[in-house]
Amino acid sequence: MFRSSFNHRLAQKYVSSFPLFDQTYSIQKLYHKDWLSPNEVVKIFNNLEPNSVLPMLNHISKRKDYKPNEPLFTVIITKLGQVKNFGAIDDMLKLIKIQKSIRISDEFFYNVMKIYGNVGGLSNKVIETLFNMPEYNCWPSTKTFNFVLNFLVCSKKFDELHNVFLGATKLGVEIDACTLNILIKGLCKCGRLEDAYQLFDEFPKQRCKPNKQTFCTIMHCMCEKGMVDEAFGLIDRMEKEGISPDAVTFNVLVSGLQKQGRIDESIELLDRMRLMGCDPNKGTYQEVLYGLLKSKRYVDAKKFVHRMRSKSLIPSFLSYKLLVLGLCQENMLGEVDWVLKSMVSVGFVPRRGMWRTVVEKNISRHNALNIVSFCEIVKGLAN
Structure with missing residues (x-):
């Protein structure tokens, strides 16, 4: 009788925005003596509201059937991220490090860094987590490494970007074309066009090939600096590299022509696109139309x-x-x-x-x- 009353009071304490039945039922299951499998525990925590996961973790850790694992901590950290409780996430990572029996994957840390970065805007925590991964016997994948680089570019943390890139060898990360494209985007965003252009030479050294995104990023930067004719010159280089320019590529050039008031040339470019086997899209036409209206x-x-x-x-x-x-x-x-x-x-x-x-x-x-x-x-x- 006492246990039933206690369970009811506990459920009422932590039920808020989550469905009443699911929340109450999940908390009560944690207080039953029935054996709970790891998968069942994960499902229960999925139904908890964010502010209740820490008290429930404290309770379940005292049960004999408690077996901490990556899926459980993934759910807990995701819930804590929803309420921006980053201090608690720090504590969870420390707890995981202590419990040597838990095997943590690259995908787990990718999720943690997304929460620190996209939810909290905490670039220092993103970088710290990346370089701490080996302490958990886990090494970052190229995908995770590229996420950090791209986050730093979008956050305009260009100094940190350079330092992180230099740490690729230490982390055992294999550089790919996406990595170099992110660096080019970062250099272009901070106006270092010459340095970005020089990165073309890094592609063969890393056994990579530039792609359309590589060229579009540099062409866009050139057009922003008024170097539209130079940007057109990259079309020839694309073809030598065996890359066919698409509508997005030409849209960059059309936009550059528009900014210089070269409206007739942008219209002529529509016909040139077709001769090169590329159909203009709505964005191409719309850009030309805006140019005519602006003029x-x-x-x-x-x-x-x-x-x-x-x-x-x-x-x-x-x-x-x-x-x-x-x-x-x-x-x-x-x-x-x-x-x-x-x-x-x-x-x-x-x-x-x-x-x-x-x-x-x-x-x-x-x-x-x-x-x-x-x-x-x-x-x-x-x-």
Whole structure:
């Protein structure tokens, strides 16, 4: 009777956002004398709320059938990560190190580092965990090592990035193309284009080959620095390496041309892509359209929208909005009618500000015919 009452009070203490039945049933099972297999324990902890896993771990560790293992600690650390209890995660890692009987895999540490990094933003803990792995008789895989490098690049921890990379040999990590691509991305992000370019020479030394991502990253950096023609030169190098440029590659070049106001060249590039056996995608067309709109070439932009629609591609809502407002600003009201109808046909609803501009322009020009046409569009929307 006493045990039943105690179990009920304990369950009520730790039940919160988790399903009531699962939470209560799981806690009560931990207090039964029935033998629990390791898999059953993992399932029970999966049903616990994050704040209850430590008290329940303390309890179950006193049971005779307690057999700590990696799946159990993976669940516990994941739960602690959900409530950002990183101090408790530190304690769990210390506990695992003491219990020599537990075999821990690379995947376990990969999960821990993702929690430290993606949830907590704790770059120091990510690096510390990586270099502490051998103390657990576990060595990082290339995948885990690359995760740390990429996290440091995304966090702009470029000094730490270099130090971690130098530790690859110490950790027994085999460098691959992904590793070098991450380094190139990091160098490009901090503006060290020449150093990034020199890493091309490292690929054969590491028995690796550069891929599309390698070239795209450097080409993007070149375009950001206004070196668009130099970026085009890498297309030839790609072909020599046996790599066929894809739409993403050309989109980088199109974007670079747009930033320099070289709109006609970006349009010509669409035809060049097809000759090279690469079909432009929606992103390619959209980038060209934005360039035309930015250059206030509204008539050409309208023709380009027609070209996109003929290929079943839908321009963005912002493109339509800029085109309508631009045509109104230039008093090209005869062109607005088709654009509005095209906009409505793809499911976009012109907003109040856009309609106000259109109507005001037509009223100021006394263009009753166009106003009637616009009213017909509004009527179509209502239906």
